[in-house]
Amino acid sequence: MYIQEISIDIKTNLSKNELFEAFELLMSYYRGNGQTQGKIESLYIENNKIVTLPFTLKKNALDKKHNNQYVHKQIAKIEQLGGSKIKFKTVGKTNVDYKQPCTCKKPDFYILITNYVTIDSPLTCGTCNDTVPLYKLPEYYDYGYMPILSWETNYQSCDRLNMNCEVGERWALNQMENIQSQLSKQGRKICKRIEVLTGVPTFYYLHNYRRYKGDNKKRPCPSCNKKWNLKTPLHDFYDFKCDACRIVSTISTMA
Ligand SMILES: [Zn+2]
Ligand SMILES: [Zn+2]
Known part of the structure; x- marks a missing residue:
């Protein structure tokens, strides 16, 4: 499995707790849309930055093209509240041999x-x-x-x-x-x-x-x-x- 880092630098005077909560909601939306796994990611504040480390089955699971409208709207809201863009990067794998989930075009069942x-x-x-x-x-x-x-x-x-x-x-x-x-x-x-x-x-x-x-x-x-x-x-x-x-x-x- 892949471990992704989603983060934002807070450039407004907004309370960090408020942004933290907005991030928690974003993680629920990602989960509800099947893009992240297990809802067991770390979510933390580091100085003026909020960071979360969700698990995904595919490296590109958080690509915009997979987002639903809840994810889209919440990202826009967080970026507005924090005054900067959300950043994404893949930080690692849970297992060096991990390749990827099913790629069958048409599974039999x-x-x-x-x-x-x-x-x-x-x-x-x-x-x-x-x-x-x-x-x-x-x-x-x-x-x-x-x-x-x-x-x-x-x-x-x-x-x-x-x-x-x-x-x-x-x-x-x-x-x-x-x-x-x-x-x-x-x-x-x-x-x-x-x-x-x-x-x-x-x-x-x-x-x-x-x-x-x-x-x-x-x-x-x-x-x-x-x-x-x-x-x-x-x-x-x-x-x-x-x-x-x-x-x-x-x-x-x-x-
Ligand atoms: Zn398959
Ligand atoms: Zn039967």
Whole structure:
């Protein structure tokens, strides 16, 4: 992943806190438009300068051409408040080997999947198995992708409860494993909409742990009850795929 630096020199008498808040809002807009990842960037004041260091999947993710109207307007507002132009530069990578996310022209399918630690996009390409920057999709809702990010943080909250084990673990696991849970319903609705917008079949990843039940490859699709196991695992990970129901899953490691 890339680390970008966005900064502005404050050349007016405006309170630094006011500009800081305006910058925070800009970062929310970038996030809502899928241009930055994870909303975990540092944001700080250094003398007469405000600096933030967001993560992006592509080097050019902050190019103007990807901005939506909220980002555009907020940049204009900050530049007016601060009396100077916002500066952008790429300051590094999280990993020397990091190349770039999915570049497939027409993926065969997408998968909606995340977990409690990742800051990748919640959408992966079924063809190359790499992450898909959300701003590459057609506009999802209100010039951005907030409903997808809402599912993402819901899922990550459940996964965190699941991993921490002490509070709500079973409830959270059920949200992640049960095709009828509110979380699965929210996710599958998003998959349907992405498919309509892009014309690319979009699958929902159903988590599978089954600590108390065991598991086997012959069990049918939990939605249509038909056979859904794959002869060879997809991307060395997915063991189940139902093309009719648009869900993928794995055999339990506890099987
Ligand atoms: Zn791809
Ligand atoms: Zn099915």
